Amino acid sequence: MKRRSFIKGMAAAGASALIPAGTVGAVLTACKPSGPAASATSGGFDDIVDRAGTWSIKYGRATDGEIPMWIADMDFKTDPFVSAALRKRLDRDVLGYTSTPDTFFDAIAAWEESVHGYKADREWIGYAPGVITAINQAYLTFTEPGDKIIVQPPVYDHFRLYIERLGRVAVDNPLIFEDGRYRMDLEGLERIIDDKTKALVLCNPHNPCGILWDRETLEALAAICERHGIIVISDEIHGDLALYGRRHTPFCSVSDAAARIGMIFAGPTKAFNLAGLSGTAYCIIPDKDKREKYLATLRNAKLNEPSIMTLEAVIAAYREDRTWLDSLKDYIEGNISRVESFFAENNLGFKPIHPQASFLVWLDCRGLGLPQDKLMDLFLSKAKVIPSDGSSYGPGGEGFVRLNVGCPASILDEALSRIRTTITAASLL
Numbered sequence: 001m002k003r004r005s006f007i008k009g010m011a012a013a014g015a016s017a018l019i020p021a022g023t024v025g026a027v028l029t030a031c032k033p034s035g036p037a038a039s040a041t042s043g044g045f046d047d048i049v050d051r052a053g054t055w056s057i058k059y060g061r062a063t064d065g066e067i068p069m070w071i072a073d074m075d076f077k078t079d080p081f082v083s084a085a086l087r088k089r090l091d092r093d094v095l096g097y098t099s100t101p102d103t104f105f106d107a108i109a110a111w112e113e114s115v116h117g118y119k120a121d122r123e124w125i126g127y128a129p130g131v132i133t134a135i136n137q138a139y140l141t142f143t144e145p146g147d148k149i150i151v152q153p154p155v156y157d158h159f160r161l162y163i164e165r166l167g168r169v170a171v172d173n174p175l176i177f178e179d180g181r182y183r184m185d186l187e188g189l190e191r192i193i194d195d196k197t198k199a200l201v202l203c204n205p206h207n208p209c210g211i212l213w214d215r216e217t218l219e220a221l222a223a224i225c226e227r228h229g230i231i232v233i234s235d236e237i238h239g240d241l242a243l244y245g246r247r248h249t250p251f252c253s254v255s256d257a258a259a260r261i262g263m264i265f266a267g268p269t270k271a272f273n274l275a276g277l278s279g280t281a282y283c284i285i286p287d288k289d290k291r292e293k294y295l296a297t298l299r300n301a302k303l304n305e306p307s308i309m310t311l312e313a314v315i316a317a318y319r320e321d322r323t324w325l326d327s328l329k330d331y332i333e334g335n336i337s338r339v340e341s342f343f344a345e346n347n348l349g350f351k352p353i354h355p356q357a358s359f360l361v362w363l364d365c366r367g368l369g370l371p372q373d374k375l376m377d378l379f380l381s382k383a384k385v386i387p388s389d390g391s392s393y394g395p396g397g398e399g400f401v402r403l404n405v406g407c408p409a410s411i412l413d414e415a416l417s418r419i420r421t422t423i424t425a426a427s428l429l
């Protein structure tokens with residue numbers, strides 16, 4: 001989808017009965033800082049970035065003037081320091097076979113220690129060819145076809161997708177949702193584990209529910225899994241986006257048991273918006289036997305060779321100066337406040353679940369009383385806003401959508417306004 005036609009499409013939608021004429025164009029062309037998010041404009045996060053001709057997956061779905069708020073890809077440009085490092089490297093015009101320098105591992109070790117408080121030995125760290133690709137290789141290394149792997153829905157859909165594609169069986173240990181908060185069902189976990197259960201995939205922080213798991217929960221999880229001989233594959237790709245001054249807790253750091261049975265997959269992909277480089281990731285596996293076995297799998301599949309751009313991007317992102325990342329987090333917090341104030345002020349039947357990390361808001365839409373297909377139709381064809389469908393995250397996702405608020409505040413405001421106009425027009429309440 002071309003960015004210009006997206007904007008024109010938005011204008012067209014604005015001329016429809018749903019959006020008062022002129023609103024969209026005015027919002028997008030003015031693109032003025034306003035409200036709580038406006039205080040943190042140093043990163044250029046208010047700017048509307050033209051994605052025309054960039055083969056954007058996110059905007060590729062917005063063919064009819066919709067606002068795309070689905071895939072976990074922010075509308076923002078990456079950190080200029082990262083782009084400058086890539087540009088500088090390209091200026092050399094040398095793109096030959098490249099080894100992985102120590103500075104790559106050193107940057108990751110220093111980041112884990114200073115940002116997450118985790119002192120991981122340099123030798124525990126390996127390159128990972130993208131978090132999901134690397135997790136899939138863990139399934140192949142540590143489980144056999146027909147083995148069971150536990151997921152904790154509602155959770156990132158690609159866990160289940162590849163467990164099934166690789167001939168393993170996904171077993172659900174759903175999160176418990178009580179009084180507007182999620183927690184892990186540790187008793188349920190004990191009940192479902194059997195001889196065929198070999199692994200658990202942990203989403204830490206949790207996507208889509210935005211949970212920063214606390215040390216006590218992770219410790220208890222590690223103890224249960226070790227007792228039953230299960231490994232824990234911890235996806236920590238959203239960890240660098242812990243919000244509100246809180247810290248992300250790396251799974252392997254919580255106890256000796258966690259270090260023995262755990263493996264971390266992480267990277268600057270989400271925080272620095274690097275998904276298109278397709279491989280800005282790493283693993284941390286403290287246990288020597290597991291690490292050697294896993295790294296051999298990567299080597300045998302020739303998945304152990306990062307591209308030059310991946311190396312440059314990770315090293316540049318994981319530098320000491322956190323100014324850009326801090327202002328991004330301020331901006332995201334501002335956008336989350338916008339969403340929360342909007343739904344508090346407008347009684348439309350939606351309840352956002354307050355995220356502790358990342359730019360994804362899990363929106364409880366059950367107050368509307370609609371089946372999932374009607375709910376999605378309301379967003380897609382009426383409001384012209386594309387959220388992620390809550391039901392795609394497995395049990396517990398029905399009646400919810402996930403809204404990506406990693407976008408300029410002006411676009412977010414337009415999306416919220418479209419939702420309000422649609423609900424009011426549909427007289428659902």
Ligand SMILES: Cc1ncc(COP(=O)(O)O)c(C=O)c1O
Binds near residue numbers: 071156238
């Ligand atoms: C929890 C989680 N893990 C992994 C990924 C994808 O990671 P990668 O692109 O490195 O495979 C995403 C992307 O949205 C995600 O939300």
